[in-house]
Each structure stands twice: as C-alpha cells, then as structure tokens.
Amino acid sequence: MTDKYWLEFLLALPAIASFTGIAICGCFFRRLNTTCKYIYFYLVISFIIDLLSRYLNIAYQNNLILVPVFGFIELLLFSKMYHQLAFKNNRFFKPIIGFLLILIVVDIINCDASNLKHFQSFGRVLDGFSIIFFSLYFYWKMLNNGTYENNGILRLNAGIFLFFLLNSFWFLIANFLVNTPYNVIFIIWLINIITTPLFYTFLTFHLWQNGKTLK
Amino acid sequence: MAEWQDPKIIALWITVAFTVILVLGVAIVFFVRLHLKRMLVAQQKLSAEKLMHQKELLEYSVEIQERERKRIASDLHDELIGQLNVIRLSIVSKNTTIDTQEMLSGSIATARRISHDLSPPLLEETPFSEWIYNMASPLKPHYTIRLNIWKDPSANISKDVKLQLIRILQEFINNIIKHANAKTISFSLRVAKSYVALQITDDGKGFDTRSKTQGLGLKNMELRMQLLKGRYKLKSSNDSGTNLLILVKTPVCMEHTQ
Numbered sequence: 001m002t003d004k005y006w007l008e009f010l011l012a013l014p015a016i017a018s019f020t021g022i023a024i025c026g027c028f029f030r031r032l033n034t035t036c037k038y039i040y041f042y043l044v045i046s047f048i049i050d051l052l053s054r055y056l057n058i059a060y061q062n063n064l065i066l067v068p069v070f071g072f073i074e075l076l077l078f079s080k081m082y083h084q085l086a087f088k089n090n091r092f093f094k095p096i097i098g099f100l101l102i103l104i105v106v107d108i109i110n111c112d113a114s115n116l117k118h119f120q121s122f123g124r125v126l127d128g129f130s131i132i133f134f135s136l137y138f139y140w141k142m143l144n145n146g147t148y149e150n151n152g153i154l155r156l157n158a159g160i161f162l163f164f165l166l167n168s169f170w171f172l173i174a175n176f177l178v179n180t181p182y183n184v185i186f187i188i189w190l191i192n193i194i195t196t197p198l199f200y201t202f203l204t205f206h207l208w209q210n211g212k213t214l215k
Numbered sequence: 216m217a218e219w220q221d222p223k224i225i226a227l228w229i230t231v232a233f234t235v236i237l238v239l240g241v242a243i244v245f246f247v248r249l250h251l252k253r254m255l256v257a258q259q260k261l262s263a264e265k266l267m268h269q270k271e272l273l274e275y276s277v278e279i280q281e282r283e284r285k286r287i288a289s290d291l292h293d294e295l296i297g298q299l300n301v302i303r304l305s306i307v308s309k310n311t312t313i314d315t316q317e318m319l320s321g322s323i324a325t326a327r328r329i330s331h332d333l334s335p336p337l338l339e340e341t342p343f344s345e346w347i348y349n350m351a352s353p354l355k356p357h358y359t360i361r362l363n364i365w366k367d368p369s370a371n372i373s374k375d376v377k378l379q380l381i382r383i384l385q386e387f388i389n390n391i392i393k394h395a396n397a398k399t400i401s402f403s404l405r406v407a408k409s410y411v412a413l414q415i416t417d418d419g420k421g422f423d424t425r426s427k428t429q430g431l432g433l434k435n436m437e438l439r440m441q442l443l444k445g446r447y448k449l450k451s452s453n454d455s456g457t458n459l460l461i462l463v464k465t466p467v468c469m470e471h472t473q
Contacts, residue, residue: 139247148255158244165240166233173229184222188229 010193015054017197018047021204028211035153036210038081039203045073046200065113067171068123072104075127078160082134085153086141100130121171128168135161156206163199167192272441275434282431290329298322335381339374342366343411346381347402350388354400361401370406376463379439380413386432387415387459395419395457413461421451 021043025032032040049070056063079097087093107123135157142149170192174185298321305313330336335346344364351360372380391397397419405412433449440447445463 136243139243142251143247143254146254146258148251148258154248154251158248161244162237162240165236169233169236173232184226184229187226188233191233 010190013193013197014200015047015050017200017204018043018050021200021207022047024204025207025211031211032207033210034084035081035156036207038077038084039156039207042074042077043200043203043207045070045077049073062114064119065108065111067113067119067121068104068108068111071121071124071127072101072108075100075104075130078131078134082131082138085157086134086138097130100126121174124171125168128164128171131164132161132168135164152206152209156203159199159202159206163195163202166195272434272438275431276438279431279435279438287329287333290325290332294325295322295329298325335378338377338381343372343377343380343406344404346377347384347404350381350384351400351402354388354392358397359399361399363401363403365404366406367408370408370465372406372411376411376443379443380411380461380463383436383439383461384413384415386436390430390432391417391419391457394422397456407465409465411461411463411465414459416456416458418456421453421455421457423453424449424451 022040025036025040025043029037029040049066053063053066056066075097079093083093103126104123107126111120111123112118138157139161170188173188298318301313302315302318302322304310305315305318344366347364348362351362354360388400391400395417397417399418401414401416403412403414403416436447440461443463445461447462448460449457450460451457
C-alpha cells in the first residue's frame with residue numbers, strides 16, 4: 001500500500017466516522033434529548049461539509065472558504081447546546097454569541113480563501129476558543145452550584161473540551177505557520193485528522209448511550 | 216536561516232506545546248471530575264446524616280408522645296380519680312364530714328387544668344404576648360422577670376404557630392425551673408408582618424449545647440421548630456446562662472391558618 005493510499009484513507013476517516021454516527025444514531029433520533037439532537041445535527045453538518053469540501057476541491061482545487069463557514073455553524077450548534085446546559089438564565093449569552101457570529105461572518109466575507117499563503121482561519125479559532133470557554137464555564141457552574149450532573153454529560157463536556165483544545169491549537173498554529181515547510185504542518189495536520197474521527201466516534205458513543213435508554 | 220527556523224526545531228516545539236496543552240487539558244478534566252466526585256460523596260454523607268437525624272427525631276417524638284401520655288394518665292389517676300373516689304365513698308357511706316360540693320368543685324378544677332394542659336383555651340382569641348405574660352406571672356415570686364414585647368398592630372400569629380410557640384416556651388421554662396438555678400428570666404417578643412421572633416434568656420448555670428446526650432425537651436423543641444419551618448438558635452455554655460432565639464416567618468403562619 002502506497003503513502004497516497006494511506007493519505008486518502010486518513011482523509012476519508014472523518015467522513016466515515018461522521019456517517020457511521022449519523023447512520024447509527026438516526027435509528028433512535030426521536031429518543032434523543034435536546035442536547036444530543038444538537039450533537040446529531042453537528043455530525044450531519046460535519047458530514048455535509050466534508051462532502052462539500054471534497055466537491056470544491058475537485059471542482060475548484062480550493063475549499064478553504066468552508067473553514068470559517070464550518071466554524072460559524074459549529075459555534076451556532078454548540079452555543080445552542082451549551083445554552084441548554086449552562087447558560088439558560090444568562091442574559092448576556094445571546095448578545096455575546098450574536099457578536100461572535102457576526103465576527104465570523106465578517107471573517108468569511110473578508111478572508112482570502114483563494115490564496116493558501118494569505119488564508120487565515122481566525123473564524124475557526126474564535127469558534128474553538130468560544131466552545132472551550134463554554135465547557136470551562138459548564139465546569140465552573142457545576143463546581144459553584146455544587147451540583148453533580150450525570151456522568152454522560154460530564155464525559156461529553158470533557159470530550160468537547162479536550163477536542164477543541166487540540167483543534168484550536170491546530171488552527172492557531174496553522175495561522176502562524178503558513179510559511180513553514182509542509183512536513184512540519186503535516187505532523188499537526190496528522191494529529192488533527194486522527195483526533196477528528198475519534199471525536200466523532202466519541203460523540204456517536206454518547207448519542208448511542210443516550211438513545212439506547214428508553215424514556 | 217536562523218536555527219529556530221529549522222523545521223526540526225519548529226516540529227519539536229510544536230510537539231512540546233501540543234503535549235503541554237494536552238496534559239493541561241487532561242489535568243483540568245481530571246481535577247474537576249475528582250472534585251465533583253468528592254463533592255458528591257460529601258453530599259451523600261450529609262444526606263445520610265440528615266436522614267439519620269430525622270430518624271432519631273422521629274424516635275424521640277414517639278418517646279415524647281409516650282411520656283406525655285404517662286403524665287396525663289398519672290394526672291388522671293392520682294388527682295382526678297382519687298378525688299372522685301373520695302366523693303363516691305362519701306356518698307355511699309353518707310359521710311357528712313366531707314364537703315361533697317367542694318370536692319366536686321376541686322375535681323372539676325383538676326379536670327379543667329388537665330384539659331387546658333392538653334389544649335390551651337381561647338388560643339385563637341388570646342394574643343401571644345398575653346400568653347407569655349400568663350406564663351411568666353407565676354414565676355415572679357421566685358425570679359426577676361423581664362418582659363420586652365413589640366407588636367405590629369396589623370400582624371397576626373396563627374393559632375397553630377401560637378400553640379407550638381407556647382409548647383416550646385413551656386418546655387424552656389420547665390428546663391429553667393428544673394435545671395438552670397437562674398435568678399433572672401427575660402422574654403423578648405417581636406411580632407412583625409413577615410416574622411415572629413421570640414427570645415428567652417436566663418442567667419442560670421447553662422449547659423453544653425454540643426453534648427450529644429441532650430434531653431427530650433430539646434429534641435421536642437427541634438421537632439416543633441421543624442413543624443413550623445422556623446429557625447432557632449440555642450446558645451449556652453457552663454455558668455453563662457442560656458439564650459434561645461426563635462424565628463418563624465409569617466408565610467408559614469399564613470399556611471397554617473389556611
């Protein structure tokens with residue numbers, strides 16, 4: 001098996017993982033709670049974006065515009081989810097999220113996606129750090145209120161926190177290392193390409209755990 | 216090209232930064248989970264202790280009930296039945312030396328006292344301040360009594376709250392008479408629209424409130440405070456008197472009235 005084959009296989013992993021999640025969890029979608037439904041939509045969006053990026057890559061040899069677009073949708077879904085979990089009574093939450101979304105839209109409009117050397121994924125970094133903040137706030141709220149959520153939610157929050165910590169790191173580094181030799185970026189990209197399907201599998205597991213319990 | 220621009224150096228530093236971030240992230244998750252688990256264990260322990268305490272109070276309430284029944288039985292047997300037996304014998308033996316009328320009046324008075332003990336009369340109509348005055352008056356020959364009463368004219372204490380407060384007051388006065396060896400007793404009452412505050416203080420020998428061998432009286436008082444959903448603070452230590460502060464919120468009074 002050639003390196004190209006392995007590369008193709010690695011590239012296909014996120015799509016395979018998200019599609020598997022969609023297929024498995026689609027069977028008990030109705031049984032999922034609101035939080036899990038947002039996660040399911042996230043898997044669906046990830047899969048669609050993955051397919052779309054492949055199409056754009058084939059058709060235009062450039063799919064960079066999807067990076068901030070995915071960041072926008074990701075932030076929208078996770079902010080909805082964390083609104084349910086931790087920010088229900090916070091009156092500042094919606095205006096702040098609205099402001100962040102506008103910033104990402106500005107990034108989408110202004111980014112130079114046609115030129116790889118000049119492309120900066122600020123929108124995606126902003127999205128990643130916002131989600132990290134949500135998960136940390138969730139922890140803080142639990143510690144502050146002295147409440148103990150069920151293990152599933154705790155595990156989900158930990159997974160989201162760790163994934164976006166690494167993911168944001170990758171996009172932050174990518175912003176600064178645009179002129180660095182590709183073999184260096186490849187290492188970070190490799191980490192990202194492995195953690196992404198792992199994260200989708202983790203989300204699928206969470207959905208499955210939630211859906212299998214009859215309500 | 217500077218040394219730091221060497222791809223190997225950059226890759227090394229990226230790996231280091233990546234590892235540090237990952238370790239930090241895992242550490243945060245680990246410590247939060249650990250803390251939450253400890254918190255859960257502490258909460259469970261506290262709940263278990265509360266449950267245990269409630270169970271203990273329930274056991275005490277049964278004991279208190281039995282003690283009260285015994286007291287009523289002995290009151291009836293030793294006083295009322297005794298007096299009635301004397302009257303019956305005097306009627307049967309046609310003994311004229313005994314004043315039957317007077318004996319009957321005495322029996323009625325005893326029956327009335329027992330009845331009043333069981334359920335204070337005119338509870339609804341009599342203001343609580345008057346109850347305190349009535350309870351404090353018999354103590355005047357033996358103690359220096361201080362009364363401090365303030366009442367909002369529009370405020371009202373419901374019958375049930377009044378009854379529980381009277382019982383607590385009786386219990387506390389009994390304890391002072393039995394154990395405190397006090398010279399002065401102070402009663403302070405404040406009846407506002409939203410709360411009732413009652414404070415009773417003595418200058419007796421006091422006792423250790425932390426002692427686990429508390430009497431039934433204190434347990435009884437705690438039970439009654441739970442019933443009122445009120446709060447109380449008992450302060451006492453050896454040779455420094457005892458101070459009881461009771462606070463009952465008015466919504467509870469309203470609830471009881473309804």
